[in-house]
Amino acid sequence: MAEAKIRTIAARPNAESLIKPGELVDLIEVTPLSLNDRRIYNQLLENAWEAIDKPVTHVIAKSTLRGSHNSNDRVGESLERLMSAIVKVAVIWDGEPAIERVQLLGGNLESGRADGLLEYEIPARLRKIIRNSQVFARLQREVMFALSSKYALTLYEMVQKRGNLKWKASEKFSLDALRGIMGVPKGKLTNWSNLKLRAIDPAVAEVNALSDFMVEIAAIKTGRAVTHVELRWWRKDGDASGAADRALQFSKVGRRVRAEGKAENIVPEPAPELRPRPAWLNSRGVPLQTSTYETARLRHPGFDIYFVEGEWRSWSAAKEPAKDPDKAFLAFFRSYAEKNPI
Known part of the structure; x- marks a missing residue:
């Protein structure tokens, strides 16, 4: 008996990776996109993932898409290119190979506030492609942004x-x-x-x-x-x-x-030595591994790693304890740095 294939929409993103349907990997761009366009689009897919095959609108904070850039201009420009982008996707139609031409992004509504929200839609034909997809790529966020x-x-x-x-x-x-x-x-x-x-x-x-x-x-x-x-x-x-x-x-x-x-x-240049963990954090939980603090400092220069640890402790206090606190902290730090660029 043949083994059933896993549907792409059944795969789940996690703290370190996101899912991209295989049909959106090996696509032909009629309208070329930039590196930033592609990153933003991957984030839009991830944000919509729980209902990506449904005819609903999705909402995301613009600061999440802005990443380390302080201006929303690049986000708006990327959205407009994604809306005008037409891609060719190899599909099967009545058992035969075919080419389907689709838009990557539907209509959207962008708040004028720098810290506002973006509301957007996934086009109907693209939702159908994603719904039928059985091959996907799991992308590590760190690699995607590096x-x-x-x-x-x-x-x-x-x-x-x-x-x-x-x-x-x-x-x-x-x-x-x-x-x-x-x-x-x-x-x-x-x-x-x-x-x-x-x-x-x-x-x-x-x-x-x-x-x-x-x-x-x-x-x-x-x-x-x-x-x-x-x-x-x-x-x-x-x-x-x-x-x-x-x-x-x-x-x-x-x-x-x-x-x-x-x-x-x-x-x-030699990196400065890691300063001692402040005493006020002792009441918030046991220290993480020294290598975790070193990794956080190297990945996010300029941030106070212990302040961010305090934010993480407060955020996670009402949640189930993490199976791997060190990985959970690094994932939180990445998200925090994206939302609070220096």
Whole structure:
């Protein structure tokens, strides 16, 4: 008896990751989107997830989408691009392969207040695609926000969609298909050497540095011209996964330098020592692991980690105790930093 497939809408996001339907990973952008557009769209999907296949409106705080930027202008611009974006999704229609053209985002209502709300809708045709989806990518939030280009984020999503397939470790794409999925604008990076140098190689380096997988894209020639590529992926071993975790703690410039193999030219400044935990926190709960405080300090420079711990203790006081307090604190810290940018 064949094993029943899990429906995508049955998968659940958690404190560290979000869900993206596979059909929205390998899509062709008729209207190219920016890195920020893609991040915001992933957040809108996550926020709507509990009722994403229902004809309802969804509400989210603009500050959540703004992230570390103090201006709402970029959010509004991204929303308008997402509303005007038309994508082509490969679907099955009456048992045959077909292309469905859909809009990514429906109508929305944005508060004029900087700390206001955004109300938005998922278009009906897109809801149907999501409802019928049986393949998805689980995206780590930290990695999504650490990647520095839309090409790297797209490649990461492609690998996360495929990484857990036990029967498959590679996939071939025509060069045109890869360009479409990665969102390369028409007329840009038209030859293989430029595409590889400007988009593919930097994306591969970042995904290899920050994700749980190693990936490579190999050229396939027809005659003398590159016409196809083969995407290959494999899960990292323990040492490589640890290196990816450490890479997430570096600044964006530091990550790029290390991904490009130029770290030997950088002399890092020593980080200041972690100051003692204040006595007033002792009555709020037992201390977390020292490594947790160090991680929080490295990920969120400029924040008072003990003040945020106090906020977390107050927020979680009426809730069930966390199974892993250290992970729960780091997840809360990430959300707190996004909502209260320095």
